[in-house]
Amino acid sequence: MAAVETRTIEEIEKSGQWWWWAEHKRSKRLDYLRKAVWKKGAKGSGYQPGVKVDLERAVLFTEAFKANEHDSLRMRYAKALANVFDNITIFIQDHAQIMGYLGSRPHTIVWHPEILFLLNEDLYNDRTVIPEPVDENLKLIRELCDYWNPQTTGAKVFNLVPPEEIVKLLTGVIGWGLPISRIGYATKQWDYMFRLGLEGIIAEIDERIKEAEDRIYNKVPDPEDLPYYEKLDVWKSMKVVLEAVIRWARRYSRLAKIIAENFETDPKRKEELLRIAEVCWKVPAKPPEHLHESLQFDHFIQIACRYEACEGAWPARPDYWHGPFYDKDVNQDKVLTHEEALDLTGEFLIRCYEVGWFWLMLARDTLQGITGTWVWTIGGVNEDGTDACNDMTDCLLEAARLVRVANPTFAFRYHPNVRMKTLREVFECIRQGLGYPSMRNDPILITNAMHWHKHPLREARRWVHQACMSPCPDTKLGCQPFRMANATIIAAKAIEYALFDGYDNVLQMQFGPHTGDASKFETFEELYQAWYTQVKWMMDTLVKLTNGGRYMAQFLDPRPLLSGLYERCVELGVDSSHPSERGNSWITFFAWMETGDSLAAVKKLVFDEKKYTMAQLIEALRNNWEGYEEMRMDFVRAPKWGNDDDYVDQIHVRCHRDVAKHSWEIKDPTGNPWPPLPENIAAYVTNATKVWALPNGRRLGDTLYDGGCSPGAGLDKKGPTAVLRSVAKIDHIGDVRATLLNQRLSPQQLAGEKGFHIWHSYIKTWAELGIDHVQFNMVDNETLKAAQREPEKYPELIVRIAGYSAHFVDLNKKTQDTIIARNVQELGV
């Protein structure tokens, strides 16, 4: 490594080794903070060495939960959470300016024992994360498991569902786990919080409590007032926990003051600590007035909510909400320099990156390398349609290049009026191989949010990513933790079921409905209808179960803290999972694009060319293509998506149209449709063993396609523009809630001013074609292979895999191989 040190920054920049470049460019503070982080994402499915489970949260939560057993469930949750905020160990890291960690020590990950008994047993059986003294702690964990398992939310949701349906959920074919709101997604309502501060919200709650008590106790009796008994409890539980959050923040304030006044010897750091003490006293109790305060407010709330629940995503639009504070502090009042703002922003990213909790083995496998799909929204437009890019957008992009974290990542809302300065910052991040921001087509997605879920124009323009992909506004009626992370299907299974009369060859059981013996199908139409029946059945089954879990969440699984942060809930006295009139659902279609490719291959080789019969095909598939290699190669060579070939593309389009049509027939508890959203995260690897042989030539165990509308790896033969032309045949407003397109470009192609010009015209065309998403992986194969050989030399190398970025060296070999196998879409060579 000594050789690296002697190189100049210019040389490093030239060589494209951006992770070394970042080390030299960032401030000493950021360098320290970035390196002091304990990585919480799993490697493969195990946690990094040294990471331990934090038992304080579980113990404190349980202690208060037990002590208040005569309260309502929501009040018990509120008091249990308040006990955590009042007593959990807090710490301040050297050089840090933003406070708040999810856990009592930097290397710990919290455990939420109240959610899922499977999770609890995963912990009991995972000996690498048990803290010292191991025997004693294992005994404690066993006790907590025994206490919680029967009353976890998971156990209660299980009781809603007949046993044979539970089998379906547990296979992962339909639903990725259980419909539990505590592991769902929750957008925060910044305008409400920043306007009032928590004290302002508590004042509103107090008014509601007073009004409720008036109605109940002081009025002429009226049955219409009876719901206020329930509402009163909702409001009181909100208040308990909001007050506890303020106290928790102020514990940091006191700690900072104590250190400053008694221990700190460096006068500069002492001053910083006193400033931190002021900030943490003020927010989140009161509205923020400076950038430091707004970032601290935001972070406290995000951490507090994760003490309450394992939120599956981290929806945010930081430039929109912190931009005005940046502008005021840096541009107008000049109380903060750009470099100081950059330090705060970089740390803001690191504080998010370091968050983790003990999570299911299955989920760790599928989310490889990160804790969750934390995609932050930047760019886009204001409510009036004007460009929303600001100096905070640029600051975030610059900070991201300096700290190079895999989580959060950014998604950029591109529109024709984006300011050029910001677009260049976006390009620079992509060029430097960060893997993000992904590009989102703003006008398309605004229309999409209006089309599916009835958001009015001005609100739709305020959309943020719910998880990786879905647009939904962060407004009073837009904000809802309504979509649950379990709503997934492995769509390619519908092809398998259509060919085997609903029988699952992997699970060895009848799974889907009987749609007839496919070997006797005489027309393509018969096969298509069998497939359509199977996929509709998968969607119906998923939605039935998830709707049940969702509706019951307000009773089984209340979230007093999150509810207290939503204007709608404070106004109505309801839990956050109480259905509003707006929708926010989608079904994630894993392994979706295999569908059209499989159907097209059968159409061509069986029904058009009559080279094979259906009976021959079924026989070959039944044998997982073994002994039918020549036949399989014919199916591999059949027309494939991504080559701008209408023969296959139009079959894909038809599948999209029909699935979209059915999504209007299945409603969520708000009465809105469940649109499809094809994407894969890392499930294209983990699901590979769950999908049987398919007519696109795939064998059991072969890696699935990695995107939502990306072609299969290596199957796009005509370059990136042909891929865009294929993808543009999908209606990105009416066919899908969103769909994910991966493209990889090698960095040499994007050097210099010409590189920017080419990329910009490419993006302009992509936008005109009406495609909702594209993300670029900018790393060449040589680098990836080198990283595979010597992972220790490439710790910060980031690659983008379906929906998010991860550190390449954290991925398993198979995933790494798939990334390398993807065509580097070379230009002109």
Add this chain to the structure above:
Amino acid sequence: MSQQVLITNIQRYSINDGPGIRTTVFVKGCRLNCAWCHNPECIHFYPEIYWKPSLCRQCGMCFDSCARGAIQPPIALRGDEEDEHYYKIDLTRCDHCMKCVEACFYGALVRVGEPKTVEEILDEVERDMPFYINSGGGMTLTGGEPTAFPEFTRELLRGAKERGIHNCLDTSGFCEWEILDSMRPYTDIFLYDIKCLSGKQHLLRTGVNNSPILANLRRLAEVGADVIVRIPVIPGFNDSPEHMEQVARFLAGLGPSIIQVDLLPFHNWCQDKYRWLGREWEYRDVESLAASEIADLQDILEEQGLATTIGG
């Protein structure tokens, strides 16, 4: 039915063959035989076959399919190692009937050169129209040598113009002036290859005399066509500063027609193609040039006031 010419590739999203995002059409057949050629599959005027050893499983299907005994019998593979002396096809017997290609299930035998009509090509090229409009791109016709098919090339360029597509014609310039002249109304930019100024050296290494090439370039300059001169920089052949100074002076003397010079550093990435075609290549072990290695040549051209890129 218009004339068909063999096309080896229609490459969309090309950004190094003229301005913007382009589709590059490669015709098969060239009168030159440059020793360093990086598109060896575009030299012969007849269809050929690639044999890709890494994909070949030695299954013997091609052996069975060949009526002329031109296919070598399967051999046991020696792990990942490629046997340097083993080549699947006996080229002295092969008549390019393509039966073996049809028999191959693994894509190890591939036909090179598909006959295509002007309309077929234009239909494909036109698909990327939105990219051309936004980037200032279009179609680049290259090869091989497009002027070896004058009628076809003229029709293709004219058809593209009729569809509103910007055209670049990449040529060695080795043809009669009348042919080049007849392309002018439909060609926005000529990409014109200059290999070396010495007639003797040129003949030795490309198989043809360079005097018609230089004469045609002068005439293009006289009539005011837009020309981007492309110089493949070949180690030990034309990469001396002295030679580049001569070239620079020659080009500078041609006036404003020369809108840009592209230095194309030699690379040996194409060595697999030679192997797949069963040909020896004397440049196989010559190291590829990095852009930084020819920066001084770029300076020489720029000193003469020529806008110069490395790599196009």
